[in-house]
Each structure stands twice: as C-alpha cells, then as structure tokens.
Amino acid sequence: xxxxxxxxxxxxxxxxxxxxxxxxxxxxxxxxxxxxxxxxxxxxxxxxxxxxxxxxxxxxxxxxxxxxxxxxxxxxxxxxxxxxxxxxxxxxxxxxxxxxxxxxxxxxxxxxxxxxxxxxxxxxxxxxxxxxxxxxxxxxxxxxxxxxxxxxxxxxxxxxxxxxxxx
Numbered sequence: 328x329x330x331x332x333x334x335x336x337x338x339x340x341x342x343x344x345x346x347x348x349x350x351x352x353x354x355x356x357x358x359x360x361x362x363x364x365x366x367x368x369x370x371x372x373x374x375x376x377x378x379x380x381x382x383x384x385x386x387x388x389x390x391x392x393x394x395x396x397x398x399x400x401x402x403x404x405x406x407x408x409x410x411x412x413x414x415x416x417x418x419x420x421x422x423x424x425x426x427x428x429x430x431x432x433x434x435x436x437x438x439x440x441x442x443x444x445x446x447x448x449x450x451x452x453x454x455x456x457x458x459x460x461x462x463x464x465x466x467x468x469x470x471x472x473x474x475x476x477x478x479x480x481x482x483x484x485x486x487x488x489x490x491x492x493x494x
Contacts, residue, residue: 349395349443353408355492356393357384359450360485361469364391365476367407367430377410377430381464381474402442402456404433413439416455416478426460426478443491450488452481461487 356365358381366382367390385391389409396404405414407430415431416438433439437457444452453462455478463479464486481487 350397352493353392353394357490358464359488366391372410375431379428379476382472402440405441415439421458424479428476449490453489463487
C-alpha cells in the first residue's frame with residue numbers, strides 16, 4: 328500500500344512538472360519525424376501572417392526559438408522570440424484539416440492557445456484549443472526545408488509529435 332501510494336504521488340508530481348516546466352521558458356520545438364525545427368520564415372517575420380515551417384536547426388537563430396506563456400492548465404501561448412508574435416491558427420480555415428499556422432500579433436484568442444499533451448519524455452502533441460486539432464508537419468514534403476506546418480485531426484503519427492527542448 329505504501330509503495331503504490333509513493334508511486335502514485337511520483338506520477339502526479341511528474342505530470343504536474345511536465346506542464347508547468349515551460350512557463351516563461353525559451354525552447355526549441357523539433358518535429359520528431361523529420362528532426363527539423365519549427366521555424367518562422369525570416370522574409371516575413373516582421374508582419375502578421377508570417378509563415379511557420381520546418382527548417383534545418385540553426386542553434387543561434389531566434390526565429391527558431393519559442394517562449395511559452397502559460398494561460399491555463401497545460402495551455403500556453405507560444406511566442407516566437409525574434410518577432411514576439413504568437414503561434415496562431417488562421418481563423419479563416421479553422422474548422423478543417425489543413426488549417427494554416429502562422430505568426431500573428433498576440434490577441435489571446437483560443438486560436439493562439441495550445442495544449443501540450445505529453446507523449447513521453449520531452450515529446451508532446453501540440454493541440455490547438457479552438458478546434459482540438461494537432462500541430463502537423465505535412466508528410467509529403469517532410470524531408471525538405473520549408474515543410475508546411477498546419478493543423479490536422481490527431482493521428483498519433485510522428486509528424487504530429489514534437490520534441491520541446493529548453494535552451
């Protein structure tokens with residue numbers, strides 16, 4: 328009885344620390360299937376609608392760094408460090424698969440809120456609160472720089488799994 332209680336307490340503590348560990352932290356987000364980083368396109372980074380894509384990892388580039396701001400249990404606004412804009416699901420297509428993911432001024436709407444669901448270790452699914460769809464790297468081009476990042480129904484496949492690493 329005592330051992331099972333200790334194990335249960337350890338699991339609860341592990342679960343709680345998994346979600347609170349990111350608040351106000353700057354992290355890299357890497358797609359598990361491709362090994363490439365979540366990247367804000369630098370050509371448009373100073374305006375709303377910036378393309379979010381996968382790109383080879385560049386260690387010191389702020390367009391590949393993300394700040395997590397906790398707004399609820401397991402829920403964050405994810406800000407690009409270089410632009411200060413929020414990861415945003417385009418509301419014009421929010422109801423369907425293939426919804427565009429972009430950077431946009433922070434307004435705090437549910438389309439800018441992301442729930443982290445731990446898969447294992449430092450690997451998470453990143454779910455848009457507004458439509459409950461997963462952050463998804465388009466599989467057709469996943470081996471290339473510039474891979475489209477979008478929202479899609481959760482499949483559990485590796486193109487929807489993200490390694491979140493603190494700097």
